[in-house]
Amino acid sequence: MAHEPVSVVFKIYCLSVMTLVAATYIVALRYTRTIPSGDLYFSTTAVCLTEVIKLILSLGMLAKETGSPSRLKSSVMEHVFRSPQELVKLSVPSVVYAIQNNMAFLALSNLDAAVYQVTYQLKIPCTALCTVLMLNRSLSKLQWFSVFMLCGGVTLVQWKPAEATKVQIEQNPFLGFVAIGIAVLCSGFAGVYFEKVLKSSDTSLWVRNIQMYISGITVTLAAVYITDGGGVQEKGFFFGYTPWVCFVVFLASVGGLYTSVVVKYTDNIMKGFSAAAAIVLSTVASVILFGLQITTTFASGATLVCVSIYLYGLPKQATSKLPCPNIDSTEARQKLIVV
Ligand code: NCC
Numbered sequence: 001m002a003h004e005p006v007s008v009v010f011k012i013y014c015l016s017v018m019t020l021v022a023a024t025y026i027v028a029l030r031y032t033r034t035i036p037s038g039d040l041y042f043s044t045t046a047v048c049l050t051e052v053i054k055l056i057l058s059l060g061m062l063a064k065e066t067g068s069p070s071r072l073k074s075s076v077m078e079h080v081f082r083s084p085q086e087l088v089k090l091s092v093p094s095v096v097y098a099i100q101n102n103m104a105f106l107a108l109s110n111l112d113a114a115v116y117q118v119t120y121q122l123k124i125p126c127t128a129l130c131t132v133l134m135l136n137r138s139l140s141k142l143q144w145f146s147v148f149m150l151c152g153g154v155t156l157v158q159w160k161p162a163e164a165t166k167v168q169i170e171q172n173p174f175l176g177f178v179a180i181g182i183a184v185l186c187s188g189f190a191g192v193y194f195e196k197v198l199k200s201s202d203t204s205l206w207v208r209n210i211q212m213y214i215s216g217i218t219v220t221l222a223a224v225y226i227t228d229g230g231g232v233q234e235k236g237f238f239f240g241y242t243p244w245v246c247f248v249v250f251l252a253s254v255g256g257l258y259t260s261v262v263v264k265y266t267d268n269i270m271k272g273f274s275a276a277a278a279i280v281l282s283t284v285a286s287v288i289l290f291g292l293q294i295t296t297t298f299a300s301g302a303t304l305v306c307v308s309i310y311l312y313g314l315p316k317q318a319t320s321k322l323p324c325p326n327i328d329s330t331e332a333r334q335k336l337i338v339v
Contacts, residue, residue, distance in 0.1 A: 006265055010265075011262075011265050011266065014258055014261050014262050014265070015262055015266075015271075015274040015275065015278055016278050016282075017254075017258050018255060018258040018259055018262050018271075018275065019274075019275045019278035019279060019282075020278070020282070021251050021254055021255040021258060022255055022275070023117075023279070024251055025248065025251040025252060025255055026104075026108065026113050026116060026117060027113050028244060028247055028248050028251060029104065029105065029108050029113075029248050030108045030112070030113040030116070031244060032242070032244050032245050032248055033105065033108055033109040033169075034109075034169055036169060039239070039240045040240050041238075041239060041240030041241055041242075041245050042224065042227075042228040042231060042232055042237075042239065042240070043102065043105035043106075043109070044102060044220065044223045044224040044227050044228050045224055045228070045232065045237050045238070046105070046245060046248060046249050046252070047098065047101045047102055047105070047220045047223070047252075048217065048220035048221050048223070048224050049249050050101070050249050050252040050253050050256065051098075051213050051216035051217045051220050052213075052217055053249065053250075053253040054209065054213050054216075054253050054256050054257060055209075055210060055213035055214065055216075055217065057253065057257055058206045058209040058210050058213060058257070059072075059076075059206075059210060061206045061257075062075060062076075062204065062206040062207060062210065065204060065206060075204075075207065076210070079203065079207045079210070079211065080210060080211065080214065083211075086203075086211055087211055087214065087215060089197060089211075090194075090197065090208065090211040090212040090215060091212075091215035091219075092190075092193055093190040093193045093194045093197075093212060094212045094213070094215040094216040094219060095215070095219050096186045096189055096190035096193070097186065097190045097212075097216065098216060098219040098220050098223060099182065099186050100182070100183045100186035100187055100190065101220075101252070102220075102223060103179040103180070103182045103183040103186065104179075104183055106175065106176070106179040107176045107177075107179035107180045107183060108176075109169075109171070109176075110171045110172050110173055110175050110176030110179070111171070111173055111176035111177070111180070114158065114159070114160040115176075116176075116180065117158045118155045118158050118159060119177065119180045120180055120183065120184065121151050121154045121155050121158075122151065122180075122181075122184045123183075123184045123187045123188055123272070124147055124150055124151045124154070124269075124272040125147050125148060125151055126184050126185060126187070126188035127187065127188040127191055127192065127268045127269060127271075127272060128144070128147045128269055129188065130188040130189050130191070130192040130193075130268075131192050131267070131268060131269055134189075134192045134193065134196055135192060135195070135196055142311055142312075142314060143311070143312050145311065146307075146308040146309075146311035146312040147269070147272075147308070147312070149304050149307065149308035149311070150272065150273060150276055150304070150305060150308040150309070150312070152301075152304055153276065153301045153302070153303070153304030153305035153307075153308055154275075154276045154279065154301065154305060155301065156297050156298070156300055156301025156304065157276070157279055157280060157283070157297075157298055157301035157302055157305060158279065158301075159297045159298075159301065188268075191263065191268040191271075192268055194208070194212070194260075194263065195263050195267060195268055198263065198264060205260060205261065205264045208260075209257070209260055224237075259271070262274075269312075273308075273309055273312060276305045276308075276309075277305065277309060279305075280301075280302045280305050280306070283298065283302070284302075
């Protein structure tokens with residue numbers, strides 16, 4: 001499978017946007033779930049609407065890629081309507097992502113955004129484990145060490161004192177932590193599964209996204225019906241939608257698409273490392289530009305992040321002869337040789 005060449009600048013751009021969107025998304029989502037008003041929106045509808053928007057945007061990107069309406073039509077006919085097997089294949093990550101995205105709402109309805117951010121970093125070792133198990137990749141002991149070091153580093157970098165103002169909604173922190181646990185497992189598994197499907201053929205990223213979002217819409221619509229069916233029938237799908245809720249849906253859609261681009265051009269472990277680097281760099285930029293005060297916790301976390309990135313990037317003895325450090329399964333190596 002030939003890899004489309006993209007510039008490093010483009011990769012850095014995608015990673016930075018993804019990280020910025022993710023940080024804003026978590027804070028904005030938490031805000032919309034803690035407003036003490038009786039008009040709280042149904043979170044399942046927001047997850048469902050996000051899938052619809054991502055499908056529309058992916059169709060737009062595929063239209064751009066194919067270059068003409070007739071080629072777009074034949075591509076959709078071939079890959080969607082005449083490929084039920086592929087749709088079934090992509091329904092696996094879409095179901096898992098649907099669970100994960102709903103868990104994020106549940107967790108952020110019960111926990112402070114900073115606590116969520118920090119605990120969610122457990123996804124880094126979980127993703128590494130899924131990568132080893134599902135992509136037959138191997139990590140050296142040093143790389144495993146650096147993965148855990150990164151996890152600790154990002155935790156410290158994002159460490160903030162708990163919310164000063166007490167929110168006026170009922171919260172169940174235990175439920176919040178259980179939801180994060182499920183989200184962590186789902187993120188690792190679905191991310192690596194999608195990466196495996198994407199990189200095992202030449203099928204376009206946008207086609208893969210369209211295949212995934214079609215079942216995503218079905219699954220998340222079922223979740224609306226099962227969880228909030230009565231309420232939605234009574235009050236309407238868009239009940240409680242404020243401009244902030246629309247902003248959250250917008251961020252979720254854009255963030256999801258950027259995530260898919262990042263996974264295409266790097267991989268899920270690199271996504272974790274790069275996101276950490278982007279957080280550190282953006283804080284350093286805030287220090288230079290806005291005179292932000294750096295705390296000792298941040299400085300120690302940033303050091304751990306930088307050292308872990310360095311250690312992870314050190315060449316492994318067993319794979320140092322490979323032309324691409326991200327590809328080390330026998331199958332992938334053979335493909336690379338063919339190319
Ligand atoms: O948890 P995370 O990502 O792995 O979740 C991936 C998100 O991307 C969407 N996705 C994935 C692949 C694909 N082809 N299309 C997609 O739309 C999934 O539906 C899922 O929402 C991260 O690495 O920390 C990251 O975190 C999320 C988000 O902050 C957390 O999941 C919140 O719990 C970010 N998403 C957004 O900012 C909207 C993601 O960019 C990075």
